[in-house]
Amino acid sequence: MESTSHHGGYSHRAVVYALRDCGLRHVDTAKRYGCEEQLGVSVKESGVPRHDLWLTSKLWPGDYGYSNAKRACADSCRRLGVDYLDLYLMHWPDCSITGRTNREVRAETWEALEELYDEGVCRAIGVSNFQIAHLQELKEDCRIVPHVNQVEFHPFQQPWALMEYCHQEGIVFEGYCPLAKGEALSHPVVHQLADKYNRTPAQICIRWSIQNGVVTIPKSTKEEKILENCQVFGFSLDEEDMDYIQSLHCHKKLIHLTYPLWNG
Template sequence: MARKLWLQFSKGSLSQIMFKNGFDKFRSYLMHWPGSFESNVSNREIRAETWRALEELYKEGICKAIGVSNFLVHHLEQLKEDSGMVPHVNQVEYHPYQQPNTLIEYCHQEGIVFEGYCPLAKGQLLTDPTVRHIAEKNKRTAAQICIRWSIQNGVVTIPKSTKTERIRENCQVFDFQLDKTDMDALGKMHDGRHVTWDPSNIL
């Protein structure tokens, strides 16, 4: 019943958005969080129900791709056991302070695109001495260094800004390479911190 209501609501909402904006389908549609807001239902049950609804949207051609966000390995394993298909994408916090390499390896093995958000750690990395040193060495901004590092690690990276000059700056990262020394230095900065949500305690 929950899936039917969710699916009916999603179809209605998506249809309205497509009509208003002239879309014929959505490129991607994600389940944003692995936890449930309902205390009397298990997280796993809600994930499975929601994912089956997303599968229906995908099969009907409303969405070109479906995926999840903030899912860890055990969430993805359960989803694989409970449904017919794995997500096309998993969108997770990723930056030098937060490098979930085991999760990245798992996604690659399962054919799931790993997509990283918050590549600047909500601005915390812009003043980090290591990042600033590498930026000066390469004659680039600290933001460009962080984004380029993600790209060279094979991560689909989604920086966020509302300022035109920042958006332009964030796009100018394809005409240079960080050398091994720089990549290694940034790779050693992992300290496990989250600057957004931490899904570690979601069962």
């Protein structure tokens, strides 16, 4: 469950409901979302023991660099009210440090995450929105291959080459935005399959992502939608229907970083 976005608001009630009533245990957030402190309160109120949760947060490019990354991780833990993170991600491959290449800054930042992993402050470390070239450079420059790469994945954006590279390198492939920011919910193909399986369009999209082996992170601040998004394990899509949705791929990326510019 993604806790929110910096555009989407935050619902304390929805998070508590997801954890307490729906049994969700994977919570994805980021400093950029601006809700870590609120999320910490919600998690505490839910009553779910810390060791039963998987908490992910992300390091914003403005905090890249060795010392900045160490400090930002500590700040995220403090805001969340925890001693450790289950997963900490570099949020984007772009950097914004004048006079240094993106590759240099990524390597220095990753060294800090490696140390946080060695120290047990981060139980796993990874990246988000990294492409194959970024991952290859990190592999060459550092000693720990990212445990996770979290990227946009939905019927209109299917980066199969990136997924295959991640699988080959032992990197878990996580997909966010599985409903294409709601755009997939109105597509005729998705509606046709929803009728066939007696499911909702959202459940068809999430199920399709899961059956592709993607760790899927849907987002909602509405209780009824959170419950709907959870009810995707009582059915499977036929192979021909998996292919039908795959045919919708059109390289339509919906999440873009506007600052700093994505320039390698």
